[in-house]
Amino acid sequence: MKVPVLDLREQYAGIRSEILSCVEQMLDSSQFILGPAVGALENDLVNYLKVQDTIGVTSGTDALWLALKALDIGPGDKVLTSPFTFFATVSAILNVGAQPVFADIDPLTFNLCPEKTEDVLRADKNHAIKAIVPIHLYGQPAEMNAFVTLGKRYRCAVIEDAAQAIGAQYHEKMVGGMGELGCFSFFPTKNLGSLGDAGLVSTQDSALAAKVRSLRTHGSTEKYFHDQVGSNCRIDTLQAAFLRIMLPHLNGWIAARQRSAQYYDEHLKKYVERVEIPHRIANGTHVFHQYTLRVKGGQRESLRRFLTEMEIGNAIYYPLPCHLQKALKSLAFTKGMFPESERAAEEVLSIPNHPNLTQQQQDYVIDAIKKWTTC
Numbered sequence: 001m002k003v004p005v006l007d008l009r010e011q012y013a014g015i016r017s018e019i020l021s022c023v024e025q026m027l028d029s030s031q032f033i034l035g036p037a038v039g040a041l042e043n044d045l046v047n048y049l050k051v052q053d054t055i056g057v058t059s060g061t062d063a064l065w066l067a068l069k070a071l072d073i074g075p076g077d078k079v080l081t082s083p084f085t086f087f088a089t090v091s092a093i094l095n096v097g098a099q100p101v102f103a104d105i106d107p108l109t110f111n112l113c114p115e116k117t118e119d120v121l122r123a124d125k126n127h128a129i130k131a132i133v134p135i136h137l138y139g140q141p142a143e144m145n146a147f148v149t150l151g152k153r154y155r156c157a158v159i160e161d162a163a164q165a166i167g168a169q170y171h172e173k174m175v176g177g178m179g180e181l182g183c184f185s186f187f188p189t190k191n192l193g194s195l196g197d198a199g200l201v202s203t204q205d206s207a208l209a210a211k212v213r214s215l216r217t218h219g220s221t222e223k224y225f226h227d228q229v230g231s232n233c234r235i236d237t238l239q240a241a242f243l244r245i246m247l248p249h250l251n252g253w254i255a256a257r258q259r260s261a262q263y264y265d266e267h268l269k270k271y272v273e274r275v276e277i278p279h280r281i282a283n284g285t286h287v288f289h290q291y292t293l294r295v296k297g298g299q300r301e302s303l304r305r306f307l308t309e310m311e312i313g314n315a316i317y318y319p320l321p322c323h324l325q326k327a328l329k330s331l332a333f334t335k336g337m338f339p340e341s342e343r344a345a346e347e348v349l350s351i352p353n354h355p356n357l358t359q360q361q362q363d364y365v366i367d368a369i370k371k372w373t374t375c
């Protein structure tokens with residue numbers, strides 16, 4: 001049996017005709033750039049995320065870049081984040097001219113550790129760190145109460161990288177609405193994915209919203225008059241229209257991911273000597289963008305090979321932490337600086353978990369892991 005990590009064709013089968021008629025409407029209207037679907041999607045997402053404002057942008061990467069720009073972060077500034085994230089979190093910091101600094105992760109959740117974050121902030125005597133960027137990795141909220149408190153205490157902004165966690169809640173609050181700004185990605189494989197690149201910035205602050213909105217169109221509010229230097233970061237209207245079709249399905253897709261995660265939990269927890277199931281925080285909901293195991297005893301490659309042989313999709317997010325990436329060589333980070341991130345990079349393995357996963361497929365995956373643990 002083949003079990004893919006994701007099955008988007010199946011996921012969109014039920015909305016295919018809506019998507020096709022949306023393309024026809026777009027051809028008829030010819031409003032390709034910032035057409036009415038953009039404002040409508042932004043409004044839908046204001047309601048969904050319970051925030052003051054949202055701005056549709058080109059990608060999650062640009063959402064992060066725009067959030068940093070809107071806070072006037074640039075050369076001479078530092079931004080603190082986790083080394084265990086997709087590289088875009090870090091490249092956005094570098095692309096505004098700022099310098100990334102890291103604090104290690106909590107080994108249970110894989111998310112930025114608040115205590116280690118405070119250690120780094122405390123040591124930052126000349127207050128170069130202007131923002132903290134926690135990532136809600138794999139779909140589980142970072143400890144936002146702690147980061148919001150740290151932000152106030154050390155006068156740093158907090159930007160949520162919520163690319164993997166749309167719909168997740170922390171103390172009953174939606175992710176993306178707790179920091180100064182939230183950044184989302186609608187890359188096709190994300191929990192709410194478009195049919196191409198797209199992203200979103202969310203905020204509770206109308207002044208910041210206005211700034212991001214202007215930055216997304218070359219820093220202008222009036223055509224050909226530029227108050228600041230931005231770029232072309234507009235969400236594509238067609239993608240916005242597609243996302244409006246998908247958004248009403250998001251909660252159902254999340255519920256399906258949570259159900260299959262629960263099923264995995266129940267059947268895999270007994271192999272704790274070999275694989276650890278995902279830890280869940282007490283006051284949050286995990287939307288299981290990824291269902292990620294920690295494979296113990298240096299055995300990840302063995303399990304990975306075994307699953308691949310059985311045609312079970314699997315993936316490593318991420319095999320090399322950001323501080324050890326070649327692109328950051330000039331910053332002179334070395335191995336051993338963030339040991340939990342380095343260990344996670346060696347031990348994590350994500351197994352198929354998506355809205356269209358059948359119980360039969362899950363049983364096949366569970367059975368394969370069981371076989372592996374006894375061989």
Ligand SMILES: *Cc1c(COP(=O)(O)O)cnc(C)c1O
Nearest residue numbers: 059060061086088163185186187
């Ligand atoms: C996907 C992702 C991004 C980047 O989003 P794109 O839309 O691909 O540019 C940023 N951060 C994290 C944590 C992500 O998973």
